[in-house]
Amino acid sequence: MLPGLTLPPSLRRLVDAFTGCFTTPTFVVFTAMVVGMVAQTGSTTVCGMLAGAGLAQQWSHDRVHRFFARAVWSIDAIGLIVLDLVLTHLLDAGAVIVLAVDDTAHRRRGKKVHGASWIHDGSAPSRNKLAFGHRWVVVGVVVALPFMTRPVCLPVASRRWQGKGSASTVEVACQMVTSIAERLPGRRIHVVADAAYHGTQVRGLPEQVTWTTRLPRNAALYRRAPARTGKRGRPRLKGDKLGTPAEVAAGLIWRAVSVARYGRVESVQTAVIDCLWYGAFGPIPVRMVCVRDRDDPKAPTLALITTDLTATVADVVARYAMRWAVEVTFFDCRQTLGVGQARNRVPLAVERTWAFGMYVYSLVVLWYALHGHNPDVVTERRLSAPWYLAKTDPSFADMLTTLRRTLIAARFMPVRPAQPTDAEIRQVQHAWALAAA
Numbered sequence: 001m002l003p004g005l006t007l008p009p010s011l012r013r014l015v016d017a018f019t020g021c022f023t024t025p026t027f028v029v030f031t032a033m034v035v036g037m038v039a040q041t042g043s044t045t046v047c048g049m050l051a052g053a054g055l056a057q058q059w060s061h062d063r064v065h066r067f068f069a070r071a072v073w074s075i076d077a078i079g080l081i082v083l084d085l086v087l088t089h090l091l092d093a094g095a096v097i098v099l100a101v102d103d104t105a106h107r108r109r110g111k112k113v114h115g116a117s118w119i120h121d122g123s124a125p126s127r128n129k130l131a132f133g134h135r136w137v138v139v140g141v142v143v144a145l146p147f148m149t150r151p152v153c154l155p156v157a158s159r160r161w162q163g164k165g166s167a168s169t170v171e172v173a174c175q176m177v178t179s180i181a182e183r184l185p186g187r188r189i190h191v192v193a194d195a196a197y198h199g200t201q202v203r204g205l206p207e208q209v210t211w212t213t214r215l216p217r218n219a220a221l222y223r224r225a226p227a228r229t230g231k232r233g234r235p236r237l238k239g240d241k242l243g244t245p246a247e248v249a250a251g252l253i254w255r256a257v258s259v260a261r262y263g264r265v266e267s268v269q270t271a272v273i274d275c276l277w278y279g280a281f282g283p284i285p286v287r288m289v290c291v292r293d294r295d296d297p298k299a300p301t302l303a304l305i306t307t308d309l310t311a312t313v314a315d316v317v318a319r320y321a322m323r324w325a326v327e328v329t330f331f332d333c334r335q336t337l338g339v340g341q342a343r344n345r346v347p348l349a350v351e352r353t354w355a356f357g358m359y360v361y362s363l364v365v366l367w368y369a370l371h372g373h374n375p376d377v378v379t380e381r382r383l384s385a386p387w388y389l390a391k392t393d394p395s396f397a398d399m400l401t402t403l404r405r406t407l408i409a410a411r412f413m414p415v416r417p418a419q420p421t422d423a424e425i426r427q428v429q430h431a432w433a434l435a436a437a
Helices: 011-021 024-040 046-052 062-068 074-088 169-183 200-204 247-248 313-322 324-337 347-372 376-384 398-414 422-436
Strands: 098-107 117-120 130-141 154-159 190-194 209-214 239-244 255-261 264-274 286-292 301-307
Touching: 011 024, 011 074, 011 347, 011 398, 024 046, 024 062, 024 347, 024 398, 062 347, 074 130, 074 154, 074 169, 074 301, 074 347, 098 169, 098 324, 117 313, 130 169, 130 190, 130 301, 130 324, 130 347, 154 169, 154 324, 154 347, 169 190, 190 313, 209 313, 239 247, 247 264, 247 286, 247 422, 255 313, 264 313, 301 313, 324 347, 324 398, 347 398, 376 398
Parallel strands: 098 190, 190 209
Antiparallel strands: 098 130, 117 130, 130 154, 209 301, 255 264, 264 286, 286 301
């Protein structure tokens, strides 16, 4: 790419939303890092982002390292601006917000890396699930794009788990969800998470937030608290014990329900009971929803628990299925965008760089939804790769490629009548020579 930083107006309008988070010189570096991470096809280290922005010959690498390691700005404020952009452009005003919560392991090496420790990596291919590095808790807004058959999760909050003896991942997630709820007073928010995210911390969430998760097999369920007897003493906080999810499900009535999940509509068997999960949620009323793919008592059963008592069974099952979108986001961020390839070691840089990459992912998807989508993107992809017989949706790689092409076009597009520079002519001639070779 030609030297110098030139942004297309469509991307400039999105990036300008972050001007209030930085001083003017720091905002220039922020813009360069966003463009650099998008444009870099090689390693997305900090210097790699500088090279991707086409500024390696103009700027010292210390300028961009200082941006992550010492400059005064807040990574949480960046996430909240991303949240505002997503809600403004991709959701209707007043629409219910679905947040997916999960954590992911980021492997690091080196004794001097801030905060690195031994963590559990559930996605490791080997039986040994231990990894040395960081554990990140991510909250993303799940949106349905008109050109996609599956929902997309766009990260808007990300924090590193500080390790043993600090706040748990559930507490970290609740802190981020609370910050989002405070920024959106009056908006209904539904949180979906896997079985690891439950605990007493959920009790302190604002009333506008509901929580849906998967029940562990050893969870102890109870009936709702009985009515007051009028006698002296503290009234009962819970009713009789019902048992584990499997024991409770065995005595329920199952019905067939049509559910939209994973890009298709399916008929599943469901059973419902209102109860208490006193060990995790205390006296908060909850509802257990059991799901089977077929009408067979021996079929695997998925037990969900939710604090949303007004949603239908189909809505609860479909909402929990949306949680898988955050797993797809983790894969795309690592494998396609290169999040996590930076080798920062100092505290501020460690806390900022990984989360910065997650927010760039959200900006790429947001830009594509607003300005980049064209049905020909999928058609061209299927022509160039005819083995993708079932491809109907643009992948994140397609979105990233479209934005990269737009950035290249903006670099070459004349903004004023002038002759190309010698450097520009030499780069184009070199590209022609490579194409003819």
